[in-house]
Amino acid sequence: MGDFPIEMVLAVVAILVSAGAFLWEFVFVGRRQLGYRVQMDTPVTGEIESVFPGVLPQLRPDLDGSSPDLKDLSVVLVRVENSGAVTIDSHDYQAPDAGRVGLHLHFPQRRVIGMAVTELSEPGLADSLDRDSGIAVREDTIGHIGVIDLPKVSLNRGDHYKILAILQRSEGTGEYRPPIVQGGIKGGKVAETQSRTGASRVMLALTTFLVMVIIVQLTVAAFEPDPAPLECVAGKLTVVGSSAFAPVVKDAAEQYRKRCAGAEFAFGFEGTERGLDRLVEEGKENHELLAITDGPKGEGYSNLVSRALGLSLFSVVVHKDVGVRSLTAAQIEDIYQDRVTNWREVGGPDLPIVIVNRIPGSGTRNTFERRMLSQPQVSRSHVSCKALEDTPPAGAAHCDVQVTKDMLQAVAELRGAIGYSELSEAGTAEVSTVAVDGIAATSDAAMNRTYPFWGIEFAYSYGELPGDSLSAAFRRYLTDEAGRNVLAAHGNVACADLPDPTRCQPDV
Structure with a gap:
């Protein structure tokens, strides 16, 4: 979608349509409206069912007392109401x-032989209907139409009165045509209203429209690429150094x-x-070069500038046949100091221990020795693990x-082997991770310091980076909210999210 703010436009359109529908439904169209409802239209079949015999002959339209031939009678109850949003005054009628x-x-096909006003919503309405x-x-x-003329009654919003009429057929057979109220309201209308529980067509249309807007917004969000970072810098950046942190950096x-x-x-x-050596060799001439380390750089490298990224979890790992799931910190040190050489000495099988180490200078090895050993490992000659496999x-x-x-x-691959690795990488390998002192x-x-095997990852540059460089922008990206989410996805914790951020200082 480029830079066009489609989601903002959809949101504004939805708000405008909603407001317009509300105004149309409740202000413009329904602002001044007089409604009527036919609440009863029932035929009267005869006096045999009447509780008071002789009542029908007493309905006489003539004052002289002569009784008409009463047949095909019906009783109708009509409610007249102010169904609008404002008061209807007597001068609002179009008469x-x-x-x-x-x-x-009007009562088509019927004549009125009796009527009464009933059920006034306000007692004061009686003065307008006497x-x-x-x-x-x-x-x-x-037209063979019976008519009841109704006065110009002032009705507050929601007021109503009812007309009860007794009618006799004047022509035709079968069902009667429904009663209808004729007249007009200035700036409004007279309309039949019906009691209903469902939504109006306008509200159904509005609901459908809003659902469509939401669907479009979700579709746009699904296919729209993530918004550009605040500092989107073009160029080519090379990142070197720690292999333990490589998956995190590549993902970011x-x-x-x-x-x-x-x-x-x-x-x-x-x-x-x-990685640090390469940064020293090339970094002075190439600012688009960063080195990632598991822990501080140590002695030397005076021209390098660090930026702490976050806390990284590590784990001791063993061959699956070892069967040991927890070791004490003292047992781990005894193994790496050659004081324990068989797994049976620490609760495992009768199997010689094969110690696997990262080469000297490895950040992961430095973190392991710093966090898990009280003194440097015993001196050993270099042996290739490939040679042991053969x-x-x-x-x-x-x-x-x-x-x-x-x-x-x-x-x-080496039976009886023990080593160490960044935790998220160990979780994807055919090895078993080991708890330390029973703590996984x-x-x-790691944050509350009950688990000891953790380190701080650093990004190093050769001197201060130009503010407009990709290396500077990406390094900032690794520590902002988006980069912190990537770290968390790999089981790490950004320095800004630590309860004690001073742990990210090089000497802590």
């Missing part, structure tokens, strides 16, 4: 100002690239030390690997 009659209640008000009964003999880079089509990324995750050792052994992927592969690796446990 001659000098006249007292404002409405005419004998001197102009209310009268007559007959349109040409992909999210950034989707939002900023002009950004490109290249990666060289060969380990923390190699010739399995008869007893306790050790070997070294370059990056996280190799660590997890070696532990998965979780973000909460």
Whole structure:
């Protein structure tokens, strides 16, 4: 959709249509309206069913007392009401100002032989409907229509009165045509109203429209790419360093690239030390280069500037045949100091322990030794884990690997092996993670310091970065809300979300 704010336009249109429908339904159309309802139209079949015998002959339209031939009688009850939003005054009727009659209640095919006013919503309405008000009964003999003339009654909003009429057929057979009220209201209308529980057509149409707006907005949101970051910078950035944090950085880079089509990324995750060395070698001439490390850079590298990203979880991992699910911190140290060489000594099977280490200079190895060991490991000669895979050792052994992927592969393939890895990567490998002192690796446990194996990830640049560079923008992106969400998705915690952000300082 480009920069066109389609969702904003849809929202404004929905509001305007809703407001317009409300005004049309309740203000313009229904502002001044006099309604009527036929609440009863019942035939009278004869006196045999009457509780008071002789009542029908007493209905005489003539004053001389002569009784007409009463047959095909019916009783009708009509409610006349102010169904609008404002008061209807006597001068609002579209009838001659000098006249007292404002409405005419017509009964086609019937004549009126008796009528009464009943059920006044307000007692004061009686003064407007007495004998001197102009209310009268007559007959349109040409059209065979009985008529009750109704006066110009002032009705507040919601007021009503009812007319009860006794009628006799004047022509035809079968069902009677329905009664109708004729007349007019200035600036409004006279209309039949019906008692109903469903919504009006206008409200149904409005509801349908709003549902369609919501569907369109959801469709737009589903296919619209994420909005561009506040700092969308084009260019090509190379990120090197820690292989443990590589999945997080690659995921964040992909999210950034989707939002900023002009950004490109290249990666060289060969380990923390190699990443820092490359930054020293190339960073002075290339500002579009960042190095990611598991922990502070250590001694040297004086020209490098750090930015803390977040807390990263690590875990001790073992070969699945070992069967050990928890070790104490002391047992882990004893293993890596060669004081324990068989798994049976720590509750496992009779199986020699194969120690897998990251090579010296690895950020993950530095984090492991810093968090899990009280002193440096015993000195060992370098042995390739690939060599052990070709010739399995008869007893306790050790070997070294370059990056996280190799660590997890070696532990998965060497029986009796133990190693360590970034937690989210370990969860996808054919190895078993080990709790420390019975505490599993979780973000909460690391944040409250009950789980010890964690580190802080840093992004390093060669000197201060130009503010308009992709490297500066991406580094900021890693610490803003979007980047923090990526970290959280991989089980890490952004420094800004830690209860104690000072833990992200290099010396903590």
